[in-house]
Amino acid sequence: MVTWQLCELTGVYCLLIVTAQLLKKLGCVRDEQFEGVLNKISQEVDRRKHLGVTSAQRAAAIKDIYRPLHPHVYHLQESYLASEFKQIVEYCQSDSATEEGLLGLLEEQVAPRVYRFPLFDKSFCEDLMEELKHFEQSAAPKGRPNTMNQYGILLNELGFDEHFITPLREQYLLPLTSLLYPDCGGCCLDSHKAFVVKYDMNEDLDLSYHYDNAEVTLNVSLGKEFTEGNLYFGDMRQVPVSETECSEVEHRVTEGLLHRGQHMHGALPISSGQRWNLIIWMRASQERNKQCPMCNRTPTLVEAEGFADGFTKHSDPPQNISCALT
Numbered sequence: 366m367v368t369w370q371l372c373e374l375t376g377v378y379c380l381l382i383v384t385a386q387l388l389k390k391l392g393c394v395r396d397e398q399f400e401g402v403l404n405k406i407s408q409e410v411d412r413r414k415h416l417g418v419t420s421a422q423r424a425a426a427i428k429d430i431y432r433p434l435h436p437h438v439y440h441l442q443e444s445y446l447a448s449e450f451k452q453i454v455e456y457c458q459s460d461s462a463t464e465e466g467l468l469g470l471l472e473e474q475v476a477p478r479v480y481r482f483p484l485f486d487k488s489f490c491e492d493l494m495e496e497l498k499h500f501e502q503s504a505a506p507k508g509r510p511n512t513m514n515q516y517g518i519l520l521n522e523l524g525f526d527e528h529f530i531t532p533l534r535e536q537y538l539l540p541l542t543s544l545l546y547p548d549c550g551g552c553c554l555d556s557h558k559a560f561v562v563k564y565d566m567n568e569d570l571d572l573s574y575h576y577d578n579a580e581v582t583l584n585v586s587l588g589k590e591f592t593e594g595n596l597y598f599g600d601m602r603q604v605p606v607s608e609t610e611c612s613e614v615e616h617r618v619t620e621g622l623l624h625r626g627q628h629m630h631g632a633l634p635i636s637s638g639q640r641w642n643l644i645i646w647m648r649a650s651q652e653r654n655k656q657c658p659m660c661n662r663t664p665t666l667v668e669a670e671g672f673a674d675g676f677t678k679h680s681d682p683p684q685n686i687s688c689a690l691t
């Protein structure tokens with residue numbers, strides 16, 4: 366399959382201008398200070414340019430080396446899903462489904478258009494975490510889920526896409542997002558990036574305020590035991606932080622939270638235990654082809670591997686394209 370990503374040069378120039386202005390404001394004025402930052406940016410751009418290839422190499426090595434502990438968790442089955450969730454999906458698929466009717470079945474949070482609902486069965490979450498821990502302790506190569514989370518697992522490299530994440534998105538999540546987020550590409554989500562992030566007392570405790578490289582995000586708390594660590598939501602990313610008030614949303618084990626990818630959010634520190642979250646960044650090429658949600662520019666595309674960043678060429682059927690700045 367031919368895949369694409371955004372032209373690096375456009376993004377780099379944009380980033381350099383912003384960085385120079387920001388650094389000056391923060392008192393970084395000496396040439397060597399600025400050069401140090403440029404070097405780091407250049408290394409990061411290089412890493413991102415080769416991300417698709419290195420990820421495909423890791424996936425091939427994992428397939429070769431790694432023997433799953435619970436092979437069944439790689440294939441989505443109805444029994445893994447909470448009965449409440451199956452009822453919600455059934456409602457969304459009915460001819461009479463409306464957004465208003467669906468809202469009556471979901472738990473809306475204080476943060477606008479953030480919804481929580483039971484998603485998985487507890488024993489499935491336990492099996493999945495055991496599987497992920499087993500992988501973590503194996504000798505197989507591991508990539509970082511994104512630039513913000515240090516600890517976690519890229520689920521596509523481990524082989525979860527084809528029989529788990531894609532059917533979950535297409536058959537179960539799309540009926541909900543079509544009604545909840547039609548204005549943000551919720552009715553045409555055609556690719557995703559899925560990963561698990563881990564918070565632990567000796568590792569990452571929290572996550573800074575950010576927006577996702579997604580049109581719609583699903584965030585599921587898989588366990589284990591933890592205290593505190595609520596999520597918080599502000600406004601859409603176009604709104605200045607100085608004009609933003611944040612609201613806290615509790616994350617409950619086995620439950621999923623849906624929100625718009627461009628809705629600014631973060632995670633407060635856990636105060637004990639360990640937390641695993643399944644994150645699915647769902648993308649709508651129809652939306653992002655018009656404007657990259659990470660750098661606000663019209664994408665200039667280069668080939669990439671896998672789902673990449675979910676861009677497609679307008680004339681082609683859905684393919685996979687990525688943006689170098691994400």
Ligand SMILES: [Fe+2]
Pocket residue numbers: 575576577630
């Ligand atoms: Fe996020």
